[in-house]
Amino acid sequence: MKNVPEILPTDVTALQEMVVALRAQNDDLIAKNQRLSDMFRLAQQKRFGNSSESYPGQGELFNEAEELVEQTVEDDEEEARTSPRKKAKREKISADIPRERVVHDIADEDKFCDCCHHALHQIGEDTNEKLEFIPAQVKVIVNVRPKYACQACEQNGTSNNIKQAPVPASVIPKGYATPSLLSQIVTSKYQFGLPLYRQEVMFKQYGIELSRKTTAQWMMRSADILQSLYDRLRRRLLEQPVIYADETTLKVVGDNKSKSYMWLYACGADSPGGKLTGTDIPNIVLYDYHASRAGQVAVDFLDGYDGYMHVDGYAGYHKTQATLVGCMAHARRKFTDAQKAMGKHKSGKVDWALNHIQKLYRIETQIKDKTIDERYRIRQEESLPLLAQFKTWLIKSEQQVITKNDLSDAIQYCLNQWEKLVRYTLDGRLSIDNNRAERAIKPFVLGRKAWMFSQTAKGAQSSAVLYSIVESAKANGLTPYDYITHLLEQFSQPEPDIEKLLPWNVNLG
Incomplete structure (x- = not known):
């Protein structure tokens, strides 16, 4: 027995136990390797792949024009094939936008008939609309307060009563920022994601020096002013x-x-x-x-x-x-992640779960415009039986999927959250996610x-x-710019009525 290492037992039973232990260890390593592979595949998909739940990020903004143009061409070609006589519909320009009428008329000497030379009369007109963009305009408001005194009192040497209009209300006393300027900076950053340093560059092209330090202080001051409205909300x-x-x-x-x-x-x-x-x-x-x-x-x-x-x-x-x-959307996302992690190794269990959850969402789509009582009734009649089937499947699948992977995580998540996941059926005011x-x-x-x-x-x-x-x-x-401008104007006045400034009560007219 020269080739047998000294660490191996000579007893047959002990050797068999060792083989069983090694096999179990090997199976465990294979499962861990598969788990890591699934996690890597899912991470790659989340970073580089497409997702139906994702929102366009910065990386996608650079090619959105090309994608939209290509899609428009495809849609036009499809429409031409299916409806050759149907004209494409143009997007309508809002009727609220001011119109400037520009008349393109023929010369007065041409307003005579070429045949009989009688004067022509207008029988109608053709119009088309073009949308023009006017860049932002900046101006300085100079508040002038004339001072008045009595000349007779000055000559008599008596006390002079000087009269002058009060200082206009200002959102930031002794500051030169107006509500419209503050609202522009607020919405540029917090609605459109334009950092203050980029706004600094933008203002500079209009000849205005606004440092980031100044605008940052203005933002904090604006938040302080609107804090009482936040508290009421x-x-x-x-x-x-x-x-x-x-x-x-x-x-x-x-x-x-x-x-x-x-x-x-x-x-x-x-x-x-x-x-x-x-x-x-x-x-x-x-x-x-x-x-x-x-x-x-x-x-x-x-x-x-x-x-x-x-x-x-x-x-x-x-x-x-x-x-x-x-949140049923979170539960669904767990199964979607499991599906992505498996890649080509498709699982019938994942497909069944996703299809079953889709049935629950289909019911929600059908009842979204129903009353609270109707939503409750339909969920009791249609959603609860589907949920009962889902739970039975989860319990059975938990026993079948013994390997730790994304599918087992999804199943366990649903079972752990089950009481909360089905709670939306108890009240018609609640949502499925x-x-x-x-x-x-x-x-x-x-x-x-x-x-x-x-x-x-x-x-x-x-x-x-x-x-x-x-x-x-x-x-x-509401349009945030208009709303915030109005808020800052009102908060410049003494004792503003906060209840009337709530977004569902406010009158911006």
Whole structure:
């Protein structure tokens, strides 16, 4: 037995046990290798692949024109094949945009008949519209206050009573920023993601020197002015029976932590100016900055709120007093990730789960315009049986999928979240997912790609207030620039009526 290593036992039974142990170890290594391969494939797909749930990022903005042109050509060609006589429809220019009428007439000497030389009379006209863009115009408003005195009193040496109009109300006393200028800077950054240093360059081309330090101070001052409106919106949000919550990371340079967080709370309809049928829930979107992701942050903001709250699977929300409603979109995303990670190795289980979840969403599409009672009734009749089938399949599949992978993670997520995932069937005001919050937080995520970080915690807090005003305006169908300009004008006056300035009450006419 020279070739047999000394470490191997000579007993047959011991050798068999060793072989079994080695096989188990080998199977475990194979499973771990497959798990790592799936994770790598999913990471590659998320970074470089297409996603139906993704929003256009900065990288995609550079080729969107080419893609749109190619798609338009394809659509025109398809329309020509299917409807050769049908003319393409042009996009209409809004009737609210001012019109300038330019008449292109023939010369007066040509307004005679070439045959009989009688004068011609107008029988009609042809028109077409062209859209012209007028670049931003900047002007300086010089407030002049004449001073008046009594000349007779001056000559008699008596006290002179000087009269003068009071100083006009100003949003920033002793500053030269007007509400329209502040609103332009606010919306450029917080609606369109244009960092302050780029705005500095933009203003310079108009001959205006506005440093980033100055505009940053203005932004914090504007947030301070609008804080009372933010507080009123928060109070109204916490009065609602249903709210939505989410959070995302934020880098704050002046903070010692590597990650800070911007929390989001919303209520109302998802579409601008829309309302859930049968409710008077206002459309509110509020951001709240904190250096922590601890559940106590949500507890403090909610201040004892005990209504329904749509959330994802983050455990921190369990510390609140709210009744949590799960997100089926997150559950679906888990199975979608499993499908992507498997690549060519398709799984019938993943397909079954995705198809079954799609049936639940199909019901939601059909009842979106129904009343609260009708939504509740249809979910009880149609959604609950599908959910019961889904849970039975999850329990059975959990026992069959013993290897740790993305599919097992998806199954376990659904089982762990099951009570919250089915809670939307208990009330017609609830939603099947938390997409209302995810869509509301997306503008901040996209803006963050442009300006990347906040310098200080105070700046991040100001950003939370200004983002809240911009997004709440959009949620109520308002133009943020007009709304914020109006707000700053009103807050320049003594004792503004905040209730009349709420985005669903305000009159911008």
